[in-house]
Amino acid sequence: METLKISLPIAIMLETLRDNGVTDEQIITQIDKKDVSPWQKVDTTFDFQELINLSTNSEFESILTNGYSVKFMTINGLKNLLRLKFNKIQDQDYQQNEKGITDLILTEQELSTLRQMLSKNCVLHVGNKISIDFY
Structure with missing residues (x-):
């Protein structure tokens, strides 16, 4: 099965939520409710509504459970993902x-x-x- 591709900002949003203790199950629950308000305290600069928009894609749960690839990576994006996902500085x-x-x-x-x-x-x-x- 080919890995689903997502944008770098979406990847950083997901990994920021995970880094702040939000589980994949909690992400799915809030997305199903179409309520991203609990995440505003995690990072006020993100538009978490984008995750709801992405969830209309039936493959959203696969992105959470099976992983993803980033459509186009930047050096700063990679550094952010290394920090959020692997705690590498x-x-x-x-x-x-x-x-x-x-x-x-x-x-x-x-x-x-x-x-x-x-x-x-x-x-x-x-x-x-x-x-x-x-x-």
């Missing part, structure tokens, strides 16, 4: 260079998740440490 857990990032260490499960999330404009290099180049 620049200059502590990896380095940024002119091409992307280097010196990242992930578990096999984290690597599998990251591999799924990356968009086509990213090239993943796996060795002792992971690097990701942007094109």
Whole structure:
């Protein structure tokens, strides 16, 4: 089964909710109610209504349970997702260079998740440490 593609802002919204302790079941419940008001305290800058709009796609639950890939990744988007999803911080857990990032260490499960999330404009290099180049 091919991974469903979502926009970077949607991915960051979902991972922000998860990082703040909101479970996938709670996301589904609130989306079914069409009530995103509890999430406004998590981040006031997000338009969580976009998640309701996305939920009209019958594959929304699959995005939550089976994962997703980002349609187009940016370096700042990747850094945000690494922080939210894997608790990885620049200059502590990896380095940024002119091409992307280097010196990242992930578990096999984290690597599998990251591999799924990356968009086509990213090239993943796996060795002792992971690097990701942007094109």
